[in-house]
Amino acid sequence: MTAIRIEIENTIPDRRLEKWAAEARDALGVPLAAIEEVKVYKxxxxxxxxxxxxxxxxxxxxxxxxxxxYKFPHGAPAFVVDVGFRAGVTDNPGHAAAEALALSGISARVASGSLYFLFGALDKSGAEKVARELLANDLIQKADVYPANDFYAHDRFKNVSLPEAARTTKARPETISLDLADAGLEALSRDRCLALSVDELKHVRAAFKADLTDVELEIIAQSWSEHCRHKIFGAEIDYNGEKINSLYKTCVKRATEEVKKARKLDWLVSVFSDNAGIVRFDDHIDLCIKVETHNSPSALDPYGGALTGILGVNRDILGAGLGARPIANTDVFCFAPPDMPARTEEEFMPQGVKSPRRMLEGVHKGVEDGGNKSGIPTVNGAFFFDRDYAGKPLVFVGTVGVLPHALPDGRKAAEKQAHVGDRVFMVGGAIGADGIHGATFSSMEIDENAPATAVQIGDPLTQKRMTDFLLETRDLGLYSAITDNGAGGLSSSVGEMAQMTNGALIDLALCPVKYPGLKPWELMVSESQERMTVAVPPQHTAAxxxxxxxxxxxATDIGCFTASGNLEVLYNQATVASLPLDFLHDSLPQMKLKAAWDGGRERAAWSAETNLQARTRQAEGLDAALLQLLQSPNxxxxxxxxxxxxxxxxxxxxxxxxxxGGxxxxxxHGGAEDNGVTIGCGLAPRLSLHDPYLMAQCAVDEAVRNVVAAGGDPDMCCLLDNFCWPDPVQSAKNPDGEYRLGQLVRACQGLHDACINYGMPLVSGKDSMKNDFKGKDKGGRDISFGVLPTLLVTAMxxxxxxxxxxxxxxxAGDLIYLLGGKGSGLGGSEYAHIYNACAKTPAIDLARNIALYRKIHAALPLFSSLHDISEGGMMVALSESMIGGRNGAQLSGTLDAETAFSEAPGRFVVSVPAAKREAFEKIFGAKAIGTVTDDAKLSFNDISLPLEAISAAWEKGF
Amino acid sequence: MMQPAFLVLSGDGINCERETAAALRDAGANAEILHINDLAAKPDTLARFDGMAIPGGFSFGDELGSGQILALKIRHALGDAFFDFVAAQKPIIGICNGFQVLVKLGLLPYPATQKRVMALAPNLQGGFIDRWVTLQPAQNSICKWTEGMEAFDLPIRHGEGRVVFGDDAVYDELKENGQIALTYREDVNGSHQHIAGLCDPSGLIFGLMPHPEAFVYQATNFAPQRDFMAAGAGAQIFRNIVTYLTETQKEKSYAGRPH
Incomplete structure (x- = not known):
């Protein structure tokens, strides 16, 4: 029987698509006059x-x-684009519509899509460009472009069919032999997207066995992926001849241990062991915090990648302790500038990667839907633009959660323990081929052959229902342990939880699937979204x-926790994998790497040749420079x-x-009446080109100043580190590996020293090490480049x-002060970037900074306003302070470009009521640099800039 | 005096149930959060409540249009018990997504006929927006929830909040009847005559796009306030309805007392 096609026409104007038409004209150069949408359901x-x-x-x-x-006010359309999801891709409107039909007693499947009508003098290639760049992502959607007449010529309401994802493959596991020469092992790893090195495969052969099932091999590959195992952070590194035994142990973990000991901290509940860091800032509740990256998925499908990123980090929180409630999201994006490429430069852009503007729009929409539809407020974030993110965007997503100290049954909420005999439940979504090889794919550089199955769409509704359910059953005491299904799917979640009892046994045939035909190994490693793994004591399974x-x-019972020492996997009761847990988790030999750093270097050739020279401006006056800075995307x-x-x-x-900070x-959330928590973030990637040690310290400092400016207590402050690096492993393909690893060492040392000096522990972190593009540009030339070495620091x-x-x-009349001293050093600043100024980098004085932050915190009632100085330096911070309150400012003294625009760390622009002048100056020893006025002008040197000009520049946006 | 009992609906993507219940409790009500499936299993439970809140959120992910599927579910899964509740003239507030649900159910503006004469369309600006707005209660408003209130500020957070009428005459009639409870002081989403909230002819069923439950304390004011425990503008909306219910209960109990 043929399916039914339903088209939904808007009978009142819908202007949501106007910006797409504008974008097609401006960014794609396609003369698209207008665009209209008709929703389609089958x-x-x-x-x-x-x-x-x-x-x-x-x-x-x-x-x-x-x-x-259809009749539209724009006349006759030129083209019609018919867009629908490819088979097997998550179709949220379709699923919801099927639920709606079920409410009316109709049991049916529904697929959703859209018709787009394109108006204007565009040709077929223009229509295809619009379809490809704006309307559909080829990896997950099918877009058919018709000249309007052809479209109406056939009856689309006849012979309607829905996409069918069923596969016909046999579900039996294969046996794979590792008795191969090196070249064979390398080919095996590449062909199966395992991301295992030849040495690692040899280790499997020697320490486990030579003939193993595909399920076993895939479990090993996921568990040992850089994404899951952080091999580089754990490696033994020869750094300029000095031996470092694991950056994680000697920098990150050690910083926390030292701070905890020195300051006798009693508020660290759980660090580096659970899904998220857990701290105690309140007498009733604990706070959990985690920041993740979702760079590779976002590069392939910006919307789906960001959406699954935010939902994924929400699940980290839901899997922290016995399950925390997410209460806030943060997000930080690093992209190429949204106006890149100018049309003349398009041939230099990397092939197969979305344009910076699409990346921005898609990622933003993904985070919007992920947060809003889950009912979690987004309270902090940042955008950072630099052309070296054109090959791979960085998408950082973070979540704060809240846990009661104790659950109604008296158990500590921050601790979980599965017991032998507890049932293994998979909860939430079903398994599909979407999301296979996410962990291993993200452990490789991007090229134009990325696997389509690595792309997924999130389903916020399923996750919201699951969250409500799990928080309720947590309080009912119905489960003993929980973790999320993220990278590596069941292979990681069950594999890790099995360590609590020293064994687990599951039958994959019991798992709910989106469609039949998935192989056992696919079921085991699929990263299909919205799933948690939960340990339920047998007496509670019915409830x-x-x-x-x-x-x-x-919720599906798929097995039990055992003490067998093995991760045992069945398919229809036949064993398809049996892996000793100690082999899986503890046997991998430490990686040995070389690192060298001999000072700063210029940017890689890609960006220098394409854009840098063409885009820098000639030096100009301070007022012109300020207005120019205010409209910079950063x-x-x-x-x-x-x-x-x-x-x-x-x-x-x-x-x-x-x-x-927000x-x-x-x-x-159950905390004390007068208690709050503030979240801030900091990053300074351009300083990596000068010195990653300074870069890391400036990132810490900016995050800390964010929270200090929002009233945060520097003595009750924890930090998170998220490293996103270009590949730091030297090879023939990656000749800069040693230098990049040297940059990583420098950054880790800077991070460690900043934590020690500020007395702030790191409570959670993550690293992503393969942020490179290797492929061709749109002009067909081979290109290869990595992101700027980037460390995001989050402070809470x-x-x-x-x-x-x-x-x-x-x-008006309040006195303006600059706290933290006059800025010097333009290196790494936005000013230096725009004007291509060769400049020395600023210095950082950690001891002086933290002393200042403690003073500020103790003196908060003295301030009328408090704003930290970041991108653009003091004059930008001053301008922002004026815009917010619609005031003016009169500055005394003489300013030069360095003072005006240095981004030297450790500084604030503040205002203080004249009546509090004496008290303020006694504490801070500072002298006023000016006065707040009500004349809506910024006056300095001989210059007077109207607030309207400042606002207009700043409000330009992108 | 008994505390009025309020049902706060949850589940299927509703996400403001906790703060809505907290706002009702602070106003003196006894608020209970109930999952719609628990309610559907025992629809008679509804009868023991004096009022109902359909909170904000993204029920069913806003698919097929905001509020559409939850409205279908209320109609099919709660059925008579729900419409009996409406017929008993018990107060109902629909906030944001809840407003969209009341409109899709046809309870606003005319619960008696349930005729669909209005809709909440996508914002004319073309997307979700979170901002604070100044709201003006109409002089002739009959809405019990906003009784006696002067202009006040609340946040809006929606992508589909533009009031549209199938026929402009409906607007004139609603205005005449005092059913236009709240308007935005400026155009924020293209809503007809800046309408932000409206009520049924009894003044008891109230739908609004802004979020009163998000501003019960000054702690969540747009600008940080030192006196953070002082009441925010949203608190009065919930107090009004608790006062109304307490007064009518009093009247009922006086009426039932022998002279």
Missing amino acids: TTAGTTENLAPVFADPVLQQAHFDNKE FLERAARHGVT ITSKEKWVRAYDHEVQAATHVKPFAD AIWLKP ARVKMGSVPASHFNT
Whole structure:
């Protein structure tokens, strides 16, 4: 029987697509006058009866079931693009529509899609370009482009079919022999997307066996992937002749241990062992925090990659302790500038990677949907633009969660322990081929042959239901341990939880699947989203299943925890893998690497040749330079992007994400009435070109200043580190590997020293080591380049409610001070970047900085406003302080470019009521640099810049 | 005096149930969060509540249009018990996604006929927006929830909040009836005549796009406030309905007392 096609016409104008038409004209150079959308659903429902009220709103829309020629105000369309998901790709509208039909007693499948009508004088190649770049992602969607006449010529409402994902492959495991020469092993690893080295495969052969099942080999590959195992961070490194036994142990973990000991910290509940760091800033609740990256998936499909990134880090929190409730999201994006490429430069852009603008739009929309649809406020974030992110974007997503100290049954919520005999439950979504090889793929550089199965779309509704269900069953005491299914899927989650009891046994044939035909190894390593693995004591399974059914959540008993010492995997009761846990988790020999760093280097050739020279400006006056800086994408207002995120849901957002750090009130989450927490972030990737040691310290400093400016207590502050590096392993393909690893060593040492000096522990972190593009540019030339070595530092500090000063000037007559001293050194600054100024880097004085932050925190009531100095330096911070309060500022003394625009760390622009001058100057020993005025002008040297000009430049946005 | 009992609906992607229940409790109500599937298993439970809140969120991921599938579910899974609740003239508030649900159910603006005369369309600006807005209660508003209130600020957080009428005459009638409870002081989403919230002819069923439950304390004000425990503008909306219910209970109990 043929399926039914339903088209939904908007009967009132919908202007959401206008920006796409503008983008097609501006960025793609396609003369697209207008674009209209008609939603399409295809369903196996037997009859069209009763369908219209389900699919269409009678006031806004009209449903069509027969051949229909649409009339639009723009005249006749030139082309029609018919877009639908490829088979097996998560189709959220389709799934929801099927639920809606089920409510009316109709049991049917539904697939969703869209028709786009393109208007204007464009040709077929232009229409195809619009389809490819704007309307559909070829990896997950099918887009058919028709000249409008051809489109109407055939009856699309006849012979309708839904995409079918069923596979016909046999589900039996294969045996794979490792009795191969090196070249054979290398080919095996490459062909199966294992990301295992020849040495690692030889180790499998020697320490386990030579003939193993594909399930075993895939489990090993996932568990040993750089993504899961962090082999580089754990490696023995020869650094300029000095031996370093694991950067993780000697820099990251050691920093925390030293700080904990020196400051006798009693608020570190769990660090580096669980899914997230857990700290105690409150007498009733604990806070969990985790920041992840989702770079490779976002490079392939910006929307899906970012969406699954944010939902994934939410699950990390849901899997922290016995399950924490997510209360805030953060996000930081590093992209190539949104106006890149100018059309003349397009041939230099990497092939197969989305344009910077599409990347930005897609990632932003993914984070928007992921946060908003989950009911989690986005309270902090940043955008950083540099052309070296054109081959691979960096997408950092973080989540804060809350755990009660104790659960209703008295158990500590931060601790979990599965027991022998507990059942292994897979909870949430079903398994599909989407998300196979995510962990191993992200452990390789991007080229144009990335596997389509590595792309996934998230399903916020399924995850929200699962979250509600798990938090309820947590409080009912129905499970004993929980972890998320992230990279590596069941292979990682069950493999790791099995260590709690020293064994687990599961039968993959029991797992719910999206469609039949998946092989056992695919079931085992698929990273299909929205799944948690939960240990349920046998006496609670009935109650657990009953609550799952009530929440509309799928929960499946797939095995049990054992003490066999093995991870045993069955398929229909036949063993398909049996792996000793000690072999799997502890036998991998430490990697040995060489690192060397001999000072800063210029950028790699790719970016220098294509853009750098052409884009720098001639030096100009301070006022012109300020206006130029204010409209740089790294500085300009991000308000329109931030406003697309819900930052108020859960009714606890105390400081909104427009200032320095955002802050959350803890009372609504069970905390003390006057208690809050603030989150900030810092990064300084351009300093990596000069010295990664300084880069890391400046990243720490910026994150800390963010939270100090939002009232955070520097003595109750924890940090997170997220390293995103270009491949630091030397090879014939990667001749800069040793240098990049040297940069990593320098950065880790800088991070360690900053933590020690600031007295702040690292509580969680992550690293992503293969952020490179290797392939061709659009002109067909071979290119290869990595991202700027990037360290994101996230800071979370306790804040006392009611103590947070404004971030902008608010009262004329207030005195303006610069705290932290006059800036010197333009190296790494936005000013140096725009004007190509060769400049020395700023210095950092960690001891002086932390002393200042403690003083500021103790003196918060003295401030009218407090704003940290970051991109653009002091004059930009001053301008932002004026814009927020619509004030003016009159500065005394004489400014030069270095003072005005240095991004030297450790500094703030503040304002203080004249009446508090004496008290303030006594504490800070600072002298006022000017006064807040009500004349809406920024006056300095002989210059007077109207606020409107400043605002106009800053509000340009992108 | 009994505390009025409020049902706060949850599940299927609703996500403001906790703060909505907290706001009702702070206002003096006894608020209980119930999952729609638990309610559907025992629809008679509804009868023991004096009022209902359908909170904000993204029910069913906003697929097929905001509120559409949750409205279908309420109609099919709760059925008579729900419409009996409406017929008993018990107060119902639909906030943001809850407003969209009430409109899709046809309970706003006319619960008696349930005729679909209005819709909440995608914002004219073309996307989700989170911002604070100034709201003006209408002089002639009959809404019990906003009774006696002067202009106040609340956040909006929605992508589909533009009020659209199938026929402009509906607007005139609603205005005449005092059913236009709240308007935005400026155009924020292209809504007809800046409408932010409206009520049924009894003034008891109230739908609004802004989020009163997000501003119960000054702690969540747009700008950080030192007096963070002082009441925010949203608190009064919940107090009003608790006062209304307490007063009507009093009247009922007086009426039932022998003279």
